Amino acid sequence: MAKFSVVGAPLPRPDSLGKVSGETEFLSDIELAGMLHGKILRSPFPHARILKIDTSKAARLKGVKAIITAQDTPKIKFSFIDYLADKYALNDDKVRYIGDEVAAVAAVDLPTAEEAIDLIDVEYEELPAVYDPEEAMAEGAVKVHDKERNISWQMQRRFGDPERGFVESDYIFEDKYVTSRQCHCCMEPRGCIAYYDRTGALTLWVNSQTPHTLRQEAAKILDIPASKVRVINPPIGGGFGARIVVDMKNPIAAIISRKTGRPVKIVNTRKEEFEVSKTRYAYSVYVKTGVKKDGTILARQLRTIVDNGAYNDKAPATLSFSGSMFTMLYRVPNILYNAYVVYTNKQPGTGFRGFGNPQVTFAAETQLDEIAKKLAIDPVEIRLKNCVRQGDISITGAHFSKCGLTDCIERATEASGWRTKKGKMGPNRGIGAAVMIHTGGGNRFYGYNSSSAFIKVSEDAVITLVTPAVDTGQGAETVVAQIAAEELGVRLADIRVIARDTELTPYDLGAWGSRTTWVSGNAVLNAARAMKEQIFGVVAEALEASPKDLTARDGRIFVAGSPDKYLGFEDAVHYAYKKRGMPLSASGTFHDEPASSSKDWDTQTPNFASACQVAEVEVDPETGKVRVLNLTAAHDAGRTINPLLAEGQIEGGFAQGIGYALTEGLIIENGRTLNPSFIDYKIPGFPEVPDSKTILLETDNPGGPYGAIGIGEPALVPTAAAIANAIYDSVGVRIKSLPMTSEKIYAAMKGRSL
């Protein structure tokens, strides 16, 4: 008999029924009585002073119900990190990027709102702008805000004695890598509906990954108590970090709703999704690595300059996370990390799956291949020689009590045929590998990495789980339901999940940082255990057994070892309600105590996920175009709760990783986005994503629910590096900027640089 009956099974997701029948209601499908449609007037200039705003013509247009400008707002500056607050909901003084919000209109229908936007006259005085972060850091550069050298935030970490480490090295490698502004490209655009009711309570329907946090953020910008704000998140059409911080559409819609007394819906067009919305942070990474000739890495120095865009968002956290993962992946005793967040007159950045790790992993893992080549050491051997292992205590103080990285490396290289294929794949074909570590349980730098859950069982044995776990499409609601079902000994379909409403669900920081399985999963497990205790108490009485002798499985509760002495779950519930007059409801919490005291990289993440990915490519010598032939990944999942979902994360990550590696990135010239559509911003489609092999290692992390850890982000962290290394193996060119387009590869093959 299998160890588990529900956990580990490739069960279909209950919520997929509504999605295949067309009945699932996403944000833009919601219609409320009297709802108005909103549009935002955005700055056409990357940097300008606003001299005058004239809304009179727009106000006269039939069907327009409200027009607002900055004077209709509380004019409260906001940022995700309080002391870095720098953005208003609407601007009347200065605009700092093409897309910065200036005014907003609500009308009876969208075409009227769009027409009204065109009728608002704004007089701008254009100002000089700055676009390149390294130029922005130079003395005398144009200032985006009033920050010296446009540096919004910076950090430095030093471990050991880097200078001495470099002196003792036999070889030193110094390289610069540049990564791109990758767009999330969720199939569902960002949007919201706001309704300020007649009693002054605000409801926001937002496809948000972080509804409880959003509640606080919206309240802050609107200058109202958070207790008046309710956030409902409908099923979400993809997250990936696009929806983790408040979007100014939310307070704007709320203010218009307060003015008109009607619900207001504002949804991005796809063009706005590309042109004005937050992207992955683009990094310029200077990596210096000192090695001994036997391949031991002695010292590393990383200098990272981040293109913040015009306003602050998640850059400080992203940089801190990049630095910590970079520092801990290999057992390097001497590290210097310097990072700068620099303002530019472009759209801001935000979190995106991997959260800084894909950027530094691309830089570090491609450099390591170069180093391996120079030292004539096999790239996999040099990684095995230096990488972190289970039991290690890092120079940061982090304890790798569970780490499957070396197993991942062995499994991925074996499954992909690395040994036999490297250097021998035939003309224009190559194979490359890369590794990574990441968090599989969120991050503690916000001081809270905990959660709660409630379970109620009705008198007719319907089990309802109330959880704040946010399903962005990744299957969070299914994962937590499977955990509950396993613990209670019932089937997945027996668990109904209620989520998505801050009024009902307990406080939780939402879906990011690969934290949901660990944090929400643990809370749900604890709630299920509490419920099981109640059920077992009842069954013990009915069967005249001791509760500690009971087991629940496949809908029955029986005495372990005597399966014919059992009570069915339904009958147990019936017994509780009808015979004992006893209600059945339970709660559970997961309190991650170190979160409140965790200050630095030693305890920032509650666990570590690791992976090795191997890519095989073919490069067309006539065009430089890369075809990815195959991808193999071995990921440490702790325990796979549902293989369909876990594989789905890895396979989805492959696709985003291929895009990040080869074709994706906003092309911005003088602050203007030149490729704001799927026509010119290429995300991988069916032909671009090859068949792949995913190996899920089960290292059974005792801190996770049934041993599971998170897996959402690791999927695309090493992919671009693996592809870059495969390109080198195939045609011998090394591209150090993302995306590695066919133009760049072709030029490099011809001995030119682009």
Added chain:
Amino acid sequence: MALGIKIKVNGEEHELLVEPRDTLAEVLRERLQLKGLKNSCDVGVCGACTVILNGDPASSCLVLAADADGTEITTVEGLSEDRRLSPLQVAFVEKGAVQCGYCTPGMLMMALALLQERPNPTVDEVRSYMSGNLCRCTGYKKIWEAILSAPSTAPKTREQIFPAGAKEEGIKRADRTGLFTIKQD
């Protein structure tokens, strides 16, 4: 200036007044409340708005409603019959081909068109035919696996896909209060 059109959608006739600029996508979604199809890219390149129009797949955001006068249209809502999901829908559910679900209705309609044209496609044929349907979540593999398995999948009801919890018939001991009936196992 409103125009009168007649369209047959999922077997049902509709007579509507539409504006010249209304797209078929808007009319299906807003006027007929068939919200399965999604507007994702606004320019007809992502496939999320795919419907079957007179037997062929079409990006409904690029079709003017007025031009759809007299046509027969199938949307994702027309795939299931009598509360049974069609084989393609069942395959998507069982193979894990649905994550966020936003691309799913368009994928299903395009896949339906593919299987109608080519009942037993190869993987490469699927990947080529479906190239106009974008997905950001799944990485496509489980979608093509679902499409390949659809021809050998049966239509199923919700209960058949998710069998209900075990309904236990009896208790294995006498109940002293007589509240429960003892049944033979």
